[in-house]
Amino acid sequence: xxxxxxxxxxxxxxxxxxxxxxxxxxxxxxxxxxxxxxxxxxxxxxxxxxxxxxxxxxxxxxxxxxxxxxxxxxxxxxxxxxxxxxxxxxxxxxxxxxxxxxxxxxxxxxxxxxxxxxxxxxxxxxxxxxxxxxxxxxxxxxxxxxxxxxxxxxxxxxxxxxxxxxxxxxxxxxxxxxxxxxxxxxxxxxxxxxxxxxxxxxxxxxxxxxxxxxxxxxxxxxxxxxxxxxxxxxxxxxxxxxxxxxxxxxxxxxxxxxxxxxxxxxxxxxxxxxxxxxxxxxxxxxxxxxxxxxxxxxxxxxxxxxxxxxxxxxxxxxxxxxxxxxxxxxxxxxxxxxxxxxxxxxxxxxxx
Numbered sequence: 001x002x003x004x005x006x007x008x009x010x011x012x013x014x015x016x017x018x019x020x021x022x023x024x025x026x027x028x029x030x031x032x033x034x035x036x037x038x039x040x041x042x043x044x045x046x047x048x049x050x051x052x053x054x055x056x057x058x059x060x061x062x063x064x065x066x067x068x069x070x071x072x073x074x075x076x077x078x079x080x081x082x083x084x085x086x087x088x089x090x091x092x093x094x095x096x097x098x099x100x101x102x103x104x105x106x107x108x109x110x111x112x113x114x115x116x117x118x119x120x121x122x123x124x125x126x127x128x129x130x131x132x133x134x135x136x137x138x139x140x141x142x143x144x145x146x147x148x149x150x151x152x153x154x155x156x157x158x159x160x161x162x163x164x165x166x167x168x169x170x171x172x173x174x175x176x177x178x179x180x181x182x183x184x185x186x187x188x189x190x191x192x193x194x195x196x197x198x199x200x201x202x203x204x205x206x207x208x209x210x211x212x213x214x215x216x217x218x219x220x221x222x223x224x225x226x227x228x229x230x231x232x233x234x235x236x237x238x239x240x241x242x243x244x245x246x247x248x249x250x251x252x253x254x255x256x257x258x259x260x261x262x263x264x265x266x267x268x269x270x271x272x273x274x275x276x277x278x279x280x281x282x283x284x285x286x287x288x289x290x291x292x293x294x295x296x297x298x299x300x301x302x303x304x305x306x307x308x309x310x311x312x313x314x315x316x317x318x319x320x321x322x323x324x325x326x327x328x329x330x331x332x333x334x335x336x337x338x339x340x341x342x343x344x345x346x347x348x349x350x351x352x
Contacts, residue, residue, distance in 0.1 A: 001324060001327060001328055001329075002071045002072055002328045002331075002332065002337055003069055003070050003071045003072070003296065003310060003327045003328050004070070004071065004072045004073075004074065004114075004295070004296060004327070004328040004331035004332070004336055004337060005065075005068070005070045005072070005073050005074065005296050005297060005298050005300060005309060006074040006182070006231060006273055006295045006296060006297050006331055006336055007074070007076075007182075007184075007233055007273045007275060007297030007298055007299050007300070007305070008073040008074060008075050008076070008298065008299075008300035008301075009055065009075070009076055009077065009078045009079075009299070009300065009301070009302065010055055010056070010075050010076070010077060010078065010101075010102065010105060011048075011052070011055040011056055011077075011078050011080075011081075012077055012078070012081055012097070012098055012101045012102070013056070014097050014101050015077070015081045015083075015094055015097050015098050015101070016081075018090070018093050018094055018097055019083050019086065019090070019094065022086070022090060024085040024086065024087075025083075025085070027085065028083070028085045031187070032187065034191060034192060034195065035187055035188065035191050035192070035194065035195060035200050035204075036195060036198075036200045036201075037195035037196055037200070039196070040195075040198050040200060040201075043198075047302070047303050048302075051301045051302070054300070054301035055078070055301060058105070058108050058109060061073070061300075061301075062109065062112060064300070064301065064307075065112065068298070068307065068308060068309065068310060069310040069311075070296075070298075070309070070310065071112070071328070072111075072112055072113065072114060072328075072331075072336075072337055072338060073112065073113055073114070073300065074113075074114045074115070074116060074141065074182075074331070074336050075102060075105060075106070075113050075114070075115050075116070076102070076115075076116040076144040076182055076184065077098045077101075077102060077116075077117075077118055077144060079144070079146065079184050079185075079186035080186065081094070081098055081118065082118065082121070082146055082149075082186055084120070084121055084122040084146065084149040084150060085122070085150075086120070086122070088120070088123050088126060091120035091122065091123055091126065092120065092126060092129075092130065094118065094120070095117065095118045095119055095120055095126075095130040095133065095134075096130070096133055098117055098118040099117035099118065099130070099133055099134045099137070099138045099140060100138060102115040102116065102117055102138070102140060103115055103117075103138040103139060103140060106139075106140075110338055111338050112338070113338070114140075114141050114336050114337065114338060115138075115139075115140040115141065116134075116140055116141060116142050116143055116144045116180065116182050117130075117133070117134030117135075117138060117140045117142075117143045117144070118130070118134070118143060118144060118145075119131050119134070119143050119145065119170070120149075121145050121146060121148070121149040121160055121167075122149035122150070122151075122160055124160060124164060124166035124167050124169075124170065125166065127167065127169070127170035128169050128170055128173045130143075131143055131170060131173055131174060131177070131179060132173070132177075134179075135177050135179050136177075141179065141180050141335055141336055142174070142179035142180030142181055142182065142229070143174075143179065143180075143181060143182070144181075144182040144184055145162075145181060145182070145183060145184070146183075146184065146185050146186045146187070146208075147162070147183065147185040147186075147208040147209065147211060147212035148160060148161050148162065148189075148208075148211075148212065150187075150189075161212075161215045162183075162212050162215045162216050162219075162221065163215035163216065163218070163219030163221060168224070171221055171224070171225045171228055172224075172225060174225075174228060174229070175225045175226075175227035175228045175229075176227070178227070178229065178335060179229065180229045180230075180231055180334055180335070180336060181228065181229065181230045181231070182230075182231050182233065183209065183212060183213070183230060183231065183232045183233060184233040185204075185205050185208035185209055185212065185233070185234075185237075187204075187208075188200055188203075188204025188205070188207055188208050189208075190203075190204060190207065201304055202304075205233075205234055205237065206234060206237030206238045207237065207238065208237065209232055209233065209234055209236055209237025209238070209239065210236070210237040210238040210239040210242075212232075213232060213236055213237070213239045213270070214239065214246065214263075216230070216266075217246075217259055217263050217266045218246075218250075218256060218258055218259050218263065219258055219259070220258050220259045220260065222259070222266050222269045222270070223259060223260045223261075226269065228269075229271070229334055230270055230271065231270075231271040231272065231273065231295060231334075232270060232271070232272050232273070233273050233275065233297065233299070234273065234275050234276070234299075235272050235273060235274065235275060235276035235281070235282075235285050235294075236270070236272045236285070236289075240267055240272065240285055240288040240289055241284050241285065241288050243263050243264040243267070243288070244264070246263040246264070247262045247263055247264050249263075250262055250263055267288060267289040267290075267293065268289065268290060268293065270289070270293065271293050271294070271295060271330070271334070272285060272289055272293060272294050272295070273294070273295055273296070273297025274294050274295065274296050274297050274309065274312070274313060274326055275297040275298065275299055275305065275306065275309075277306065277312075279312070279315045279316040279317065282294075282312070282313070282316040282318075283316050283317075283318065286316075286318055286322060286326075291318060291321070291322035291325045291326060292325045292329075292330055293330070294325070294326045294330070295326060295330050295331050295334075295336075296309050296310070296313060296326055296327050296328070296331070297309065310327065313326055313327060
């Protein structure tokens with residue numbers, strides 16, 4: 001059995017070089033500081049600094065994977081690389097740089113890595129172009145997106161929610177290509193309410209997952225694009241195990257019925273990673289969505305991830321069939337296993 005971790009990140013120095021000194025970067029950093037608070041920013045800075053080798057060096061990454069019992073990582077850019085504040089031309093460069101950098105990483109160990117790229121969610125009209133750049137141009141399995149893109153300034157005139165009608169061509173093309181869309185929030189709009197005790201992450205990430213998935217469900221996006229392959233990080237946050245309230249709203253509130261079926265029925269049209277931290281939570285997730293809708297995820301190598309995803313899966317006691325599906329069977333069905341060794345494009349877009 002090939003064990004596949006679908007939730008692993010890389011830091012891309014070339015992306016940060018592209019945005020350095022650009023208008024809008026300071027404001028984005030200030031917003032991040034306001035949302036997280038000084039204490040958490042200081043701890044996060046030290047943590048990331050200590051883990052730079054795991055985030056940037058292939059040998060260190062492979063050694064860690066071997067220690068975990070992970071055969072393949074699906075590597076996505078650190079969510080800090082979204083840069084949804086960027087205007088269109090810069091956003092295109094950010095995404096193409098990330099796509100080529102991840103493809104180059106995959107090319108170093110094509111039997112151990114599968115890659116995901118980026119699209120500029122703040123510019124819906126560019127998302128199809130950059131999705132095709134990632135999948136068709138760079139050979140990646142799909143793209144990673146946040147729960148929303150904030151509006152205002154260079155990023156556009158209004159917040160881009162995942163239900164935004166301007167994203168319809170993106171969802172359609174992703175489904176057509178069979179591309180995986182990995183939903184990984186970055187930044188919670190509850191802002192200063194979560195700026196202590198690391199609530200920005202412990203509460204904020206599950207909230208953002210639940211809100212984003214609810215937009216997809218209630219807006220009928222999954223009705224219109226039944227072939228969409230969307231994988232939600234962090235076990236989908238608060239949504240999968242608390243959908244009874246959403247079902248009730250769908251039943252009694254006419255304005256909550258833009259989707260064709262009960263909200264809970266859409267859990268079988270989505271996929272979720274296993275990063276819910278406890279055996280009890282993983283069993284509850286599997287009960288809610290089905291073992292064949294859960295994939296192994298660790299959030300490698302950040303401290304809110306887990307260093308032992310395989311052991312945590314085994315500790316849940318789900319049985320051999322469920323463990324097989326979660327550890328790699330479903331990932332293989334979604335195309336998240338290595339299939340070829342096509343040379344990665346360089347940053348200039350030409351093959352190596």
